[in-house]
Amino acid sequence: MNKITKFITTLIVIALIVSFTTLGFAEANGYPSQEEIKNDPRTIELTKEEIAQNKDIVFDDTDEPVMIPRVLPAIPFVASAVFGILAKQGVKTFVKSISKHALQRAGQRGITKHMMANTLKNGTKYTDKKTGAKILYDKKTGTTLVIKGNKVVTTYKQKKPKKVWRKGH
Structure with missing residues (x-):
């Protein structure tokens, strides 16, 4: 391989590594801190009685990190693939x-x-x-x-x- 090809390949690999590692950091920076949540005027604290009245509401109180599935952009392609299969069969x-x-x-x-x-x-x-x-x-x-x-x-x-x-x- 010549030097230009090696250089371009190295740049592509570095760009991919940087994009995959920094994407998670950028996502994590978007979440508010506990202090920001406490001081937010739109946030309210419910008493036990209010919680009991609204027990049918599901509260998400997990500390699990939220994973955004990367497959969602592929959904329209799956639908078109189904109709593509049918078209090939003449249906x-x-x-x-x-x-x-x-x-x-x-x-x-x-x-x-x-x-x-x-x-x-x-x-x-x-x-x-x-x-x-x-x-x-x-x-x-x-x-x-x-x-x-x-x-x-x-x-x-x-x-x-x-x-x-x-x-x-």
Whole structure:
């Protein structure tokens, strides 16, 4: 390798190392200190009675650091990948979009883009008798897509169709 290539490679490596290490420090500097929180006029202290009245409210009092997932920018690409798979197979579907929530749940529950595409293509159509929701269910993988209008709103896996579902839309 010549000197210029080595120099450029070294610069790129240094830039990557610096960007990954300083990103966390910049994020940590954005949080207020305990003293700033105490002196903030928008912060109020609740008495035990007030807390008891509002016991259904979830208070996040953990000292765990907050991790911001880096996968969120990839969510639109996953949705377009599902429709890309369907387009390659020549499938036209009434579903035109997939919600961010459905894509997040798919990621959490191990549902791949191929499983979603296969369910959209070959899934059995059901309607929930209680809610009226349209459902596509793939018996082979257990993938379930809940559809509202022409949008997938959530997705999950289950072994067999629910008893409150009736076939057809």
